[in-house]
Amino acid sequence: MHRFAYRNGVLHAEDASLEAIASEVGTPFYCYSEATLREHLRAFEEAFAGLDVLIAYSVKANPNLAVIRVLASEGAGADVVSGGELRRALAAGVPAQKIVFSGVGKTREEMALALEEGIYQFNIESGPELDTLNEIAGSRGARAPIAVRINPDIAAGGHEKISTGRAADKFGVAWTRARELYVRAARMAGVEIKGVDIHIGSQISDLAPFRAAFEKVADVVKDLRTDGISIERIDIGGGLGISYGEGRDAPLTDDYAALIREIIAPLGVKIVVEPGRAIVGEAGVLVTRVLYDKENEWRRFLVLDAGMNDLIRPALYGSFHAFAPVRGPIDGASPVVVDIVGPVCESSDVFAKERALPVMRAGDLGVFMTAGAYGAALASQYNSRPLIPEVMVRGGRWAIIRKRPTFEQTIAAEPLPDWL
Numbered sequence: 129m130h131r132f133a134y135r136n137g138v139l140h141a142e143d144a145s146l147e148a149i150a151s152e153v154g155t156p157f158y159c160y161s162e163a164t165l166r167e168h169l170r171a172f173e174e175a176f177a178g179l180d181v182l183i184a185y186s187v188k189a190n191p192n193l194a195v196i197r198v199l200a201s202e203g204a205g206a207d208v209v210s211g212g213e214l215r216r217a218l219a220a221g222v223p224a225q226k227i228v229f230s231g232v233g234k235t236r237e238e239m240a241l242a243l244e245e246g247i248y249q250f251n252i253e254s255g256p257e258l259d260t261l262n263e264i265a266g267s268r269g270a271r272a273p274i275a276v277r278i279n280p281d282i283a284a285g286g287h288e289k290i291s292t293g294r295a296a297d298k299f300g301v302a303w304t305r306a307r308e309l310y311v312r313a314a315r316m317a318g319v320e321i322k323g324v325d326i327h328i329g330s331q332i333s334d335l336a337p338f339r340a341a342f343e344k345v346a347d348v349v350k351d352l353r354t355d356g357i358s359i360e361r362i363d364i365g366g367g368l369g370i371s372y373g374e375g376r377d378a379p380l381t382d383d384y385a386a387l388i389r390e391i392i393a394p395l396g397v398k399i400v401v402e403p404g405r406a407i408v409g410e411a412g413v414l415v416t417r418v419l420y421d422k423e424n425e426w427r428r429f430l431v432l433d434a435g436m437n438d439l440i441r442p443a444l445y446g447s448f449h450a451f452a453p454v455r456g457p458i459d460g461a462s463p464v465v466v467d468i469v470g471p472v473c474e475s476s477d478v479f480a481k482e483r484a485l486p487v488m489r490a491g492d493l494g495v496f497m498t499a500g501a502y503g504a505a506l507a508s509q510y511n512s513r514p515l516i517p518e519v520m521v522r523g524g525r526w527a528i529i530r531k532r533p534t535f536e537q538t539i540a541a542e543p544l545p546d547w548l
């Protein structure tokens with residue numbers, strides 16, 4: 129559920145008109161509904177009620193400070209994958225003791241920072257990484273709390289590029305090799321084994337791979353306990369899919385939680401869950417303006433002022449985003465079939481092909497729905513297009529939560545060598 133709906137024929141975010149925001153902020157821009165963010169987090173909390181759980185919002189899905197701040201104010205922790213995300217989570221008010229640090233390539237500096245801040249858990253993805261953390265923590269007389277990320281060799285995820293739990297993926301430690309790594313870690317002075325971690329992919333629209341992965345984790349935990357290794361936490365990662373309005377249903381948070389109650393909870397552990405998309409995806413839209421309604425011999429194109437640099441999911445993953453006019457379609461008006469494209473000089477700058485839409489003309493506003501996750505987070509300045517603003521709405525109020533940089537600000541970071 130989300131809080132974007134038409135009122136008097138104009139699409140609103142909560143009680144704020146997207147048309148009114150667009151006229152002040154200019155297009156394109158991302159707009160988030162604060163109430164939707166809170167409601168999604170609460171849905172997770174309710175689904176897990178009665179379990180000892182840390183909901184560590186996966187910052188990579190949308191790292192905006194205000195977004196993290198809203199979720200932190202609801203009690204969420206954070207799952208981070210870089211020093212930058214760690215700093216953001218802390219700056220937004222997430223307590224270090226609710227932060228887990230994932231990722232295959234943590235640098236020594238990032239490890240030192242996380243140790244200094246006293247984070248909850250490092251998710252270790254290889255033997256060499258374990259050795260490095262042991263050395264850094266040991267040299268400070270500290271013990272780093274760790275979980276080893278198990279690679280269960282299970283295919284999952286809405287696209288080949290977002291599947292992370294197959295044996296050939298770069299992530300985690302093969303589940304068949306995990307035991308020996310734990311035995312090694314148990315002898316290290318600079319680390320303290322806390323748990324087991326897993327994350328098998330993103331936009332997973334079927335519970336079966338979760339079940340298979342959780343069963344493997346449960347087996348690993350039982351084996352480790354037989355070896356005398358105490359496991360007090362299981363981090364089950366993120367990955368729960370959402371519906372993008374393409375006619376495919378997503379699993380319900382309640383059914384996902386029921387699976388965890390069935391397989392993970394009986395192990396008597398603290399459960400860490402790292403949802404990203406399921407929290408922020410539906411809470412955001414990308415607002416854009418039609419630049420041209422262009423027709424050639426074969427096709428009709430709607431050329432927008434938003435491009436693949438602003439929202440890369442369709443070009444990168446072939447993802448579907450529903451597109452709708454901000455001024456509601458007139459009932460009974462017959463649709464036209466168009467390709468929705470951006471202005472970037474790449475033939476892959478296509479948001480949708482042969483989409484039936486109400487007639488839209490140059491100057492009309494439109495929105496891509498369900499753009500809160502991996503939208504702004506993956507944006508770039510390709511074609512020297514500045515990063516677009518982000519806006520948050522609360523009721524009828526709204527605020528810019530990331531400014532559009534000026535040209536001067538952009539080039540200020542590019543000093544010319546003194547010989548030019």
Ligand code: PLP
Pocket residue numbers: 186188189207230231327329330331365366367368402403404405406501
């Ligand atoms: N945790 C880890 C380690 C991830 O890599 C990701 C993203 O792939 C997530 C959590 C969040 O995944 P999602 O946004 O699909 O919930």
